[in-house]
Amino acid sequence: MKIHRRACIEMFASLGVIVASPALAEGKTVEVVMKNNPKSVFVPAIVNISVGDTVKWTNPGVITHSVTFVPAQPTAAFDAALPVGVAPFDSGNMEEDATFSHTFTVKGTYKYFCKFHDAMGMVGTVVVS
Numbered sequence: 570m571k572i573h574r575r576a577c578i579e580m581f582a583s584l585g586v587i588v589a590s591p592a593l594a595e596g597k598t599v600e601v602v603m604k605n606n607p608k609s610v611f612v613p614a615i616v617n618i619s620v621g622d623t624v625k626w627t628n629p630g631v632i633t634h635s636v637t638f639v640p641a642q643p644t645a646a647f648d649a650a651l652p653v654g655v656a657p658f659d660s661g662n663m664e665e666d667a668t669f670s671h672t673f674t675v676k677g678t679y680k681y682f683c684k685f686h687d688a689m690g691m692v693g694t695v696v697v698s
């Protein structure tokens with residue numbers, strides 16, 4: 570069986586199939602929903618994940634939102650925050666049924682907002698440990 574197993578691995582390798590080791594296993598995906606009633610909010614507002622995990626935001630409603638991890642925006646009521654060395658990122662405008670996913674590869678606390686409703690408190694936090 571050992572020979573057979575090796576032959577199989579070699580065959581898959583020759584086909585370009587990558588056999589992931591447990592250390593390289595994909596992270597999990599955590600969902601955040603943009604809700605509008607009675608006011609616009611991210612649910613849940615605080616997400617705790619591990620390095621390599623993905624957060625997926627979904628906008629099921631008709632109100633346009635954004636997921637904005639961009640600090641020091643002059644028009645923003647709320648300031649985003651990123652761990653040192655992490656580049657800002659933004660979903661752009663998310664219309665009804667839009668989704669936006671981001672995989673977090675650096676530990677730290679990330680604060681973000683919706684650029685349309687931050688003044689109303691539509692803000693969130695992602696803690697990556």
Ligand SMILES: [Cu+2]
Pocket residue numbers: 609633634635683684685686687691
């Ligand atoms: Cu919004």
